[in-house]
Amino acid sequence: MEPPTALATLHGRKVHAFCREVTRQPGDDLSKADETAALQADLSFMETLRAMKARFQLLVVGASATDDSGVLLALRQESLFQLAEFLFALQSYGIDSSGKIETLASLHNDHLLSIRDDRERMRRFGLSIDRLESALFTGDNLRKLVANFTMPTAAIDQSDLARFLVTVMSSETCRKLVLASEKAGFVSRARSPFGAVLVHTNGTLEEIYGTVLREARHAVSRK
Amino acid sequence: MPSAGNRPGRRIAGAVVAAMLLAALAAPAEAGLMGVPATPPPLSSAELSLVAANPLLAQLQADNPWVLRAALAGLEAPASGDAKGSLTLGPDDLALIGANPAFADMYRASPEAAADLLALIRTASGKGRK
Numbered sequence: 155m156e157p158p159t160a161l162a163t164l165h166g167r168k169v170h171a172f173c174r175e176v177t178r179q180p181g182d183d184l185s186k187a188d189e190t191a192a193l194q195a196d197l198s199f200m201e202t203l204r205a206m207k208a209r210f211q212l213l214v215v216g217a218s219a220t221d222d223s224g225v226l227l228a229l230r231q232e233s234l235f236q237l238a239e240f241l242f243a244l245q246s247y248g249i250d251s252s253g254k255i256e257t258l259a260s261l262h263n264d265h266l267l268s269i270r271d272d273r274e275r276m277r278r279f280g281l282s283i284d285r286l287e288s289a290l291f292t293g294d295n296l297r298k299l300v301a302n303f304t305m306p307t308a309a310i311d312q313s314d315l316a317r318f319l320v321t322v323m324s325s326e327t328c329r330k331l332v333l334a335s336e337k338a339g340f341v342s343r344a345r346s347p348f349g350a351v352l353v354h355t356n357g358t359l360e361e362i363y364g365t366v367l368r369e370a371r372h373a374v375s376r377k
Numbered sequence: 378m379p380s381a382g383n384r385p386g387r388r389i390a391g392a393v394v395a396a397m398l399l400a401a402l403a404a405p406a407e408a409g410l411m412g413v414p415a416t417p418p419p420l421s422s423a424e425l426s427l428v429a430a431n432p433l434l435a436q437l438q439a440d441n442p443w444v445l446r447a448a449l450a451g452l453e454a455p456a457s458g459d460a461k462g463s464l465t466l467g468p469d470d471l472a473l474i475g476a477n478p479a480f481a482d483m484y485r486a487s488p489e490a491a492a493d494l495l496a497l498i499r500t501a502s503g504k505g506r507k
Contacts, residue, residue, distance in 0.1 A: 224432055236491055243495055247502035258501035265497055279487050321490035 199374055206370035210235055213362045219339030228334030233323045237331050238359040240319060242367075245360045255303045259291040262318060266290055269321070279321055289320035302352055309352035312343070335359065417446045424449055 184192060214229050228234070243249075249258055269275050270286045291299060291314070299314045312332055316325035323331075332353055335341045340358045343351050420428065427449070428434045437445040 223429075227432065239491070240494065240498075243498045247498050247504060249498060249502060254501055254503075258498060261497045261501055265493065279490050318494075322487060322494060 202370050202373045205373070206366045207235060209369065210238070210362060210366045213366065214238075214338075214359070217338070217340070217358055217362065220337050222337065225334045225337045228330055229338060231327075231331065233327050234331055234335075234359075235363075236322050237319070237328070237335075238363040240322075241355055242360045242363040245357070246364070250308070252300045252304045256296070256300055258318075259296055259299055263290050263292075266320070281321065285320065289317040291317060298348070298350065302346075302350070307354050309344070309354040311346075312351040312353050315353055417442050420449075 211230055214234065215226055218226060218229060220226075249255055266286045266289055269279060269281065270283055276283070276286070295311075295314065295317075298311060302309050302311055302314070312329060313325070315332065316328040319328050332341060332343065336343050339356070341353050341355045343353055346352050428438050428445070434445060434448060437448055
């Protein structure tokens with residue numbers, strides 16, 4: 155994704171003009187009535203996006219195996235939406251083989267190194283060099299990632315999950331979400347003989363995420 | 378460290394950091410002080426609501442009720458009435474968070490990073506973008 159430096163350097167009326175320019179489609183010459191209709195559609199889309207997140211939270215809390223207030227509080231965090239999005243994307247894009255998870259780990263490493271070499275981007279992401287480098291898959295931990303992922307009950311080490319999610323949440327947030335998800339019955343955690351905490355998802359979060367995503371898409375296409 | 382009394386509003390980060398520092402420095406000591414009761418005065422109903430809604434405060438209540446008192450004072454917890462008022466970060470809080478990477482990390486969020494992550498997974502899958 156290209157950094158939004160062009161937009162970030164604009165202010166006031168320049169931003170207004172910039173937004174008008176980027177939202178203009180080829181051949182656009184909207185009448186006032188058309189502009190009003192387009193704005194209505196934009197507002198409707200905005201409401202659908204918000205409703206999607208609200209519905210996600212409602213379904214997640216409803217599916218939780220516990221009504222412990224601490225667990226429900228964790229499940230309501232915005233970061234759970236991101237965890238579910240990651241798991242849903244892995245499942246839906248078919249990242250299900252040793253080759254694909256290894257490719258993903260390699261792309262992840264390249265991505266982190268490119269952020270490390272771009273100080274402005276690193277600052278924008280709120281990351282440090284130490285944090286980035288500790289999230290790289292190297293040697294043994296890459297081999298363990300692949301081995302765990304291709305077991306009959308595919309699993310991922312909790313620390314590897316945090317590595318993949320390093321740019322979107324802290325490792326502590328990731329750990330707390332996994333703990334809450336376990337108590338809610340969405341994942342299981344097992345300690346491996348090598349000290350790893352293997353996380354196995356039962357698909358609930360992915361199913362809920364997929365459901366609200368499709369609902370939102372249908373809601374938009376109906377309007 | 379921002380002062381709790383020099384501007385209106387609630388100082389979340391200041392209160393939490395102050396409480397954590399106090400917990401680290403003073404926790405083992407105050408129980409043995411002459412003339413200091415082992416537990417502080419009971420909390421008001423509004424303070425109890427605030428504690429119930431904030432796990433960190435609940436942890437302080439269990440670990441060190443005196444430090445909880447300091448944290449509540451920093452938060453300027455209402456003595457009565459609705460405890461659900463919005464907790465906002467002021468300039469002092471933001472400066473404090475900026476100077477403490479661990480706190481900044483708690484608030485870290487990047488839609489750009491989330492979009493990048495999805496693109497990586499799509500690329501690894503070998504599927505193109507529509």
